[in-house]
Amino acid sequence: MSKGSLDAPAKPEQQAAHIVHSEDVTPLQVLSPEGEVVNAAAMPNLTDEQLKEIMYRMVFTRTWDDRAVNLGRQGRLGFYAPVSGQEGTMVGSEYALTKEDFICPGYRDMPQLVWHGLPLYQAFLYSRGHQHGGQIPEGVNVLMPQIIIGAQILHATGVAMGFKLKNEKRVAITYTGDGGSSEGDFYEGMNFAGSFKLPVIYFVQNNGYAITTPFAKQTAAQSIAHKALAAGIRGLKIDGMDVLAVISAVQEAAEIAREGGGATLIEAVTYRFRPHSMSDDATKYRTKEEEQEWALRDPLVRFGKYLESKGLWSEEDTARVKEEAKAAVNEHIKKAEQTEKMTVAGLIDSMFETTPAHLEEQKADF
Amino acid sequence: MAQMNMIEAIKDALRVELKRDPGVLLFGEDVGKVGGVFRATEGLQAEFGEQRVFDTPLAESAIGGLAVGLATQGFRPIAEIQFVGFIFEALDQMFVQAARLRYRSGGRYNAPIVFRTPFGGGVKAAELHTDSLEGLAIQTPGIKVVVPSNPADAKGLMISAIRDNDPVFFMEHLNLYRAFKDEVPEGEYTVPLGKANVVREGKDITIIAYGLMVHTAIKAADELAKNGVSAEVIDLRTLVPLDIDTIVASIQKTNRAIVVQEAQKTSGAAAEIIAQINEKAILHLEAPVLRVAGPDTVYPFALVEDAWLPTPARIVKAVNQTLQF
Numbered sequence: 286m287s288k289g290s291l292d293a294p295a296k297p298e299q300q301a302a303h304i305v306h307s308e309d310v311t312p313l314q315v316l317s318p319e320g321e322v323v324n325a326a327a328m329p330n331l332t333d334e335q336l337k338e339i340m341y342r343m344v345f346t347r348t349w350d351d352r353a354v355n356l357g358r359q360g361r362l363g364f365y366a367p368v369s370g371q372e373g374t375m376v377g378s379e380y381a382l383t384k385e386d387f388i389c390p391g392y393r394d395m396p397q398l399v400w401h402g403l404p405l406y407q408a409f410l411y412s413r414g415h416q417h418g419g420q421i422p423e424g425v426n427v428l429m430p431q432i433i434i435g436a437q438i439l440h441a442t443g444v445a446m447g448f449k450l451k452n453e454k455r456v457a458i459t460y461t462g463d464g465g466s467s468e469g470d471f472y473e474g475m476n477f478a479g480s481f482k483l484p485v486i487y488f489v490q491n492n493g494y495a496i497t498t499p500f501a502k503q504t505a506a507q508s509i510a511h512k513a514l515a516a517g518i519r520g521l522k523i524d525g526m527d528v529l530a531v532i533s534a535v536q537e538a539a540e541i542a543r544e545g546g547g548a549t550l551i552e553a554v555t556y557r558f559r560p561h562s563m564s565d566d567a568t569k570y571r572t573k574e575e576e577q578e579w580a581l582r583d584p585l586v587r588f589g590k591y592l593e594s595k596g597l598w599s600e601e602d603t604a605r606v607k608e609e610a611k612a613a614v615n616e617h618i619k620k621a622e623q624t625e626k627m628t629v630a631g632l633i634d635s636m637f638e639t640t641p642a643h644l645e646e647q648k649a650d651f
Numbered sequence: 652m653a654q655m656n657m658i659e660a661i662k663d664a665l666r667v668e669l670k671r672d673p674g675v676l677l678f679g680e681d682v683g684k685v686g687g688v689f690r691a692t693e694g695l696q697a698e699f700g701e702q703r704v705f706d707t708p709l710a711e712s713a714i715g716g717l718a719v720g721l722a723t724q725g726f727r728p729i730a731e732i733q734f735v736g737f738i739f740e741a742l743d744q745m746f747v748q749a750a751r752l753r754y755r756s757g758g759r760y761n762a763p764i765v766f767r768t769p770f771g772g773g774v775k776a777a778e779l780h781t782d783s784l785e786g787l788a789i790q791t792p793g794i795k796v797v798v799p800s801n802p803a804d805a806k807g808l809m810i811s812a813i814r815d816n817d818p819v820f821f822m823e824h825l826n827l828y829r830a831f832k833d834e835v836p837e838g839e840y841t842v843p844l845g846k847a848n849v850v851r852e853g854k855d856i857t858i859i860a861y862g863l864m865v866h867t868a869i870k871a872a873d874e875l876a877k878n879g880v881s882a883e884v885i886d887l888r889t890l891v892p893l894d895i896d897t898i899v900a901s902i903q904k905t906n907r908a909i910v911v912q913e914a915q916k917t918s919g920a921a922a923e924i925i926a927q928i929n930e931k932a933i934l935h936l937e938a939p940v941l942r943v944a945g946p947d948t949v950y951p952f953a954l955v956e957d958a959w960l961p962t963p964a965r966i967v968k969a970v971n972q973t974l975q976f
Contacts, residue, residue: 416755417757419757429755433748436747436748438716439719439720440716442716443716443719443721443722447723448724470712470713474716476710477713636792637817638817641892642895
């Protein structure tokens with residue numbers, strides 16, 4: 286069974302020795318879509334309580350996403366990028382970290398931030414367009430969601446260099462989609478990490494589409510994981526709909542990084558069940574057949590079946606968590622809506638540590 | 652005091668801060684082992700180690716992003732962009748990511764970064780090596796812009812920039828790097844960001860300039876003095892924040908002004924300065940404020956460069972037009 290690794294690619298006999306080849310790899314998988322263990326060797330070491338906590342978080346995140354979509358329709362959120370379908374990649378990758386590890390998110394990666402410690406109401410404030418949404422509390426090791434595709438890749442490289450310079454056993458992790466892997470910054474960030482041997486994980490959630498652009502039109506590379514070779518770092522391709530494969534891969538990459546082994550690029554093959562954003566219409570670029578095919582791989586269904594087979598989860602548990610999530614969302618959106626409004630004067634004061642004279646003058650106009 | 656040129660003064664500032672604060676890092680293309688293509692960082696890797704003074708791969712966006720990521724972890728990066736034209740590759744990291752970090756996080760994070768770059772013409776370099784791009788920076792909220800004209804100011808301004816908790820775009824004029832030596836205090840001292848210098852007192856007209864153009868303005872003032880015109884010359888030192896008070900005080904005395912910028916005429920620092928003069932000192936003016944600037948062409952190929960750049964003669968001509976208004 287393949288571990289999804291590109292560490293030592295086999296060389297096909299029929300290829301001339303001087304030709305760089307591009308053989309595909311089988312994604313790392315621990316559970317099949319039916320929830321059966323297909324790779325016990327890669328099973329992460331998790332207690333029953335941990336397994337239940339992971340499922341709790343996945344159900345909570347799905348429910349939060351359902352509610353957020355409705356809040357968006359009611360005009361109570363601004364920009365929101367749906368996450369349904371990507372709970373395995375998001376919850377799993379964050380779960381594999383320690384709280385001291387540092388997350389440099391893209392704009393869709395709000396769940397990782399919240400599970401890493403950002404209060405939910407601040408996530409809502411960020412969506413609504415309020416500065417307090419980005420005021421990450423002390424001790425929460427994350428950056429604000431990044432709008433510029435690929436910029437966060439470079440920041441994670443810098444954060445990781447900071448850890449190395451301070452001799453801290455911490456890891457930076459950053460996220461982008463398949464589209465982000467086309468940005469020049471994606472390669473530059475990885476190349477620096479390879480050159481300086483930095484403790485960083487580049488996690489690509491390949492959900493098949495960059496807004497409307499399908500993966501086949503995004504790159505001719507055999508896979509995104511292959512791009513690791515160009516930067517001289519470790520590359521993994523994994524089944525992103527399998528939360529245990531995600532945890533296994535990230536845990537391993539983080540351990541390697543902490544021990545000074547350098548960076549890993551992880552491509553997690555996944556799917557978003559919803560449009561790119563609230564203004565997108567996915568029916569214009571995806572077929573029903575494709576959506577139905579991916580629904581069969583739902584990460585909550587797969588992991589749920591596995592837990593049920595171990596007597597750890599039930600429909601009642603799902604219903605209970607859904608109610609908890611709904612209550613939490615209601616509580617936090619109200620708190621977000623009650624947060625003191627921003628002023629232009631406050632905006633001016635956040636430009637510099639000390640507000641210069643010309644900006645003090647401009648405040649008088651507001 | 653020591654006799655230093657601009658390169659030596661900047662290097663001395665870098666040494667002072669690398670020694671003072673272990674969080675200061677210095678990196679860019681060729682800045683480590685060789686000490687930079689102009690030797691501004693020569694010897695610093697040997698003195699402070701390869702972990703703190705290091706070469707990067709050739710990728711300006713990644714240099715900028717590396718600085719931003721390091722800044723979030725408490726470091727004070729000094730990132731060199733080897734030539735000013737190469738900042739286009741780093742614009743997002745400099746003018747979006749670093750400049751916005753404090754604002755986006757409500758003060759939770761900040762970017763105490765110095766982006767230093769050689770710039771400016773008169774040295775017959777290849778295209779894109781000698782542009783003046785400060786106009787892009789001054790309309791970017793959240794980043795300060797420093798343009799020293801002499802060694803002593805360069806050292807004091809650089810020390811201030813490194814200690815500033817906000818990002819600073821530090822522009823080092825190529826033509827001034829080795830043009831002359833001057834008395835530079837040894838040890839640490841700061842020249843505050845946002846305070847201009849009246850380098851020549853006068854009563855008939857105010858000439859406002861920065862960087863190399865300060866020296867061009869002084870040559871013009873010397874020429875004007877031969878004909879009985881007394882010109883005051885202001886060296887801005889920084890464009891953000893701009894010391895408008897010194898400008899206004901000067902105009903209240905002279906009642907006339909011109910602004911010199913090496914950059915192309917349209918937009919940029921001179922236009923902003925004149926706008927602020929209009930807002931604050933219009934009733935003191937006896938003539939419109941003229942600009943002496945590069946024409947609105949692409950920065951020229953080397954063989955026509957000398958004709959393109961502002962000269963003392965062009966400044967004298969503008970002064971005379973103003974006096975005759």
